Amino acid sequence: MAQGSWYDADIDHVIISEEQIREKIAELAKQVAADYAPVADGLLLVCVLKGAVMFMADFARALGRHGPPAELEFMALSSYGQGSTSSGVVRIRKDLDRDIAGRHVVVVEDIVDSGLTLSWLLRYLESRAAASVEVVALFRKPDAIKVSVPVKYVGFDIPSEFVVGYGLDFGERYREVPYVGVLKPEVYARS
Numbered sequence: 001m002a003q004g005s006w007y008d009a010d011i012d013h014v015i016i017s018e019e020q021i022r023e024k025i026a027e028l029a030k031q032v033a034a035d036y037a038p039v040a041d042g043l044l045l046v047c048v049l050k051g052a053v054m055f056m057a058d059f060a061r062a063l064g065r066h067g068p069p070a071e072l073e074f075m076a077l078s079s080y081g082q083g084s085t086s087s088g089v090v091r092i093r094k095d096l097d098r099d100i101a102g103r104h105v106v107v108v109e110d111i112v113d114s115g116l117t118l119s120w121l122l123r124y125l126e127s128r129a130a131a132s133v134e135v136v137a138l139f140r141k142p143d144a145i146k147v148s149v150p151v152k153y154v155g156f157d158i159p160s161e162f163v164v165g166y167g168l169d170f171g172e173r174y175r176e177v178p179y180v181g182v183l184k185p186e187v188y189a190r191s
């Protein structure tokens with residue numbers, strides 16, 4: 001591990017390394033580029049803030065090497081009520097800046113857990129008359145299979161543990177960690 005980052009002492013173990021993330025994103029981008037090669041007016045990538053911000057940045061650049069042109073859009077949603085489990089009650093905190101009617105949309109998601117947030121978002125995007133909507137999610141947890149939400153492109157299936165890094169946070173911290181890992185129990189005890 002790189003010497004001396006503030007967060008190293010807080011991470012119990014790494015689940016997915018920086019290198020694995022980089023390789024997987026290159027693969028996902030190639031698949032998406034191949035599937036959307038015929039799309040003349042380009043793709044609309046919709047990033048769900050804040051967790052997917054790192055993935056959006058790296059995925060968009062990887063896609064740029066092989067794929068059709070892409071436009072980058074950002075949305076912010078609140079899906080959690082009080083606790084740490086998805087309620088399925090979604091509030092839009094930042095909406096799309098443009099009309100997506102007739103456009104081919106790819107939702108760029110960090111992690112699909114229960115799938116409730118995503119299934120709400122897919123219905124919303126379809127209601128705005130997108131020509132097509134697909135999802136690329138870097139991580140998926142086993143609970144995701146309980147809700148039938150069609151995620152066409154998945155990076156990694158990971159265990160049902162709370163993870164941080166690469167955009168994912170605990171209390172707004174650890175988003176800048178370049179890999180994905182599990183926090184030490186004492187970090188939770190501290191907060």
Ligand code: XMP
Pocket residue numbers: 051079085086110111112113114115116117118161162163164168169170
């Ligand atoms: P659902 O359950 O609706 O929720 O699929 C997906 C959203 O929940 C967040 N999430 C996590 N955030 N570590 C995080 O930092 C995790 O392990 C985790 N699991 C789910 C995330 O915002 C995701 O978009």
Ligand code: MG
Pocket residue numbers: 048049050051052110111
């Ligand atoms: Mg998210």
